[in-house]
Amino acid sequence: MGKKRRRHAPGKKYAGGLLLIILLLLGLSIWYVSNLGKPLNAGDTQVLSVNIPQGSGTSNIGQILQEEQIIASAGRFQLLSKIDGNDGKYKAGEYSLSPSMTLQQIMDIIISGDSSTSRFTIPEGLTVKETAERLHAQNFINQEAFFSEVQSGSFDYKFMELLPPGENRLEGFLYPETYDIYTTASEHDIIQKMLSQFDKLVGEEYYARAQEMGYSMYQIVTIASLIEKETLVSAERPTVASVIYNRMAINMPLQIDAAVQYALPEHKSRLTNKDLQVDSPYNTYQNTGLPPGPICSPGIDSIEAALYPASTNYYYYVLSADQNGTHKFSNTYEEFMKNKKAYIKSL
Numbered sequence: 001m002g003k004k005r006r007r008h009a010p011g012k013k014y015a016g017g018l019l020l021i022i023l024l025l026l027g028l029s030i031w032y033v034s035n036l037g038k039p040l041n042a043g044d045t046q047v048l049s050v051n052i053p054q055g056s057g058t059s060n061i062g063q064i065l066q067e068e069q070i071i072a073s074a075g076r077f078q079l080l081s082k083i084d085g086n087d088g089k090y091k092a093g094e095y096s097l098s099p100s101m102t103l104q105q106i107m108d109i110i111i112s113g114d115s116s117t118s119r120f121t122i123p124e125g126l127t128v129k130e131t132a133e134r135l136h137a138q139n140f141i142n143q144e145a146f147f148s149e150v151q152s153g154s155f156d157y158k159f160m161e162l163l164p165p166g167e168n169r170l171e172g173f174l175y176p177e178t179y180d181i182y183t184t185a186s187e188h189d190i191i192q193k194m195l196s197q198f199d200k201l202v203g204e205e206y207y208a209r210a211q212e213m214g215y216s217m218y219q220i221v222t223i224a225s226l227i228e229k230e231t232l233v234s235a236e237r238p239t240v241a242s243v244i245y246n247r248m249a250i251n252m253p254l255q256i257d258a259a260v261q262y263a264l265p266e267h268k269s270r271l272t273n274k275d276l277q278v279d280s281p282y283n284t285y286q287n288t289g290l291p292p293g294p295i296c297s298p299g300i301d302s303i304e305a306a307l308y309p310a311s312t313n314y315y316y317y318v319l320s321a322d323q324n325g326t327h328k329f330s331n332t333y334e335e336f337m338k339n340k341k342a343y344i345k346s347l
Contacts, residue, residue: 319343328343
């Protein structure tokens with residue numbers, strides 16, 4: 001008898017072919033994904049600054065990177081982001097990126113949030129002029145461009161309608177704080193950031209409180225600026241505020257030296273009697289009521305003190321003989337003179 005020919009089961013044949021196809025597709029997928037993330041130009045190592053705005057989705061980021069010629073295709077960026085599960089992980093910022101980077105490197109950088117920023121600090125009590133000088137000294141601004149923005153830049157905040165035109169328009173509203181900014185930030189961007197911080201801290205309840213007191217927010221910031229210049233100890237701010245309000249209530253000149261200093265062309269370590277005669281609406285010895293506007297940028301403690309002053313019967317204060325930055329408060333001129341002599345003697 002002859003040997004029977006072994007017949008292969010059709011299912012096994014088809015299974016082998018299917019496996020081969022799967023392996024081929026898998027290989028193609030691996031090849032495609034590996035090539036998907038290749039650099040736009042491995043030889044182009046120049047580093048470019050790319051800004052990713054707040055709220056940007058994966059699609060938006062891909063378009064930005066393609067337009068900036070960092071990557072070849074926004075679609076590839078979007079696809080690889082989907083494969084790697086990166087959607088929703090990207091952070092806004094300004095990044096130093098290069099066409100020589102792979103998509104994976106670019107994605108990792110934007111996910112990390114390691115953006116290109118610089119930091120500056122504006123302390124409480126600086127004028128617009130002093131703020132500009134400080135920023136210029138640290139190479140953040142061109143002073144001419146900065147003052148142009150101060151005077152006529154367009155900023156969309158509620159308080160802007162209260163501000164007078166001119167070079168002192170933003171006095172008191174460039175909020176003193178430590179800021180991180182993109183290295184390519186313009187003068188407008190820097191001012192915008194400072195005004196935004198003021199707007200964030202001074203909310204609707206503060207405007208309502210000012211209206212309740214019979215003052216505009218511009219007047220409140222003016223009072224706060226006087227408080228800022230007059231106090232070193234934060235706990236005393238509401239008491240100093242009470243003296244200001246008490247004097248205004250009886251039409252008594254505020255007699256605040258810092259306001260006179262603001263009227264002078266240069267700051268003086270000590271005012272003379274001649275200085276106190278300067279013809280200026282900021283001379284609070286010669287004029288009653290508030291000066292025309294803020295004399296510096298106050299911090300939130302001074303703004304809150306202006307809105308919520310202590311309840312006192314004080315009309316005078318002078319630095320304490322203890323020489324610790326505190327004041328002695330009094331409600332009579334005689335007591336004030338006694339405290340003043342004690343302070344002078346302590347010197």
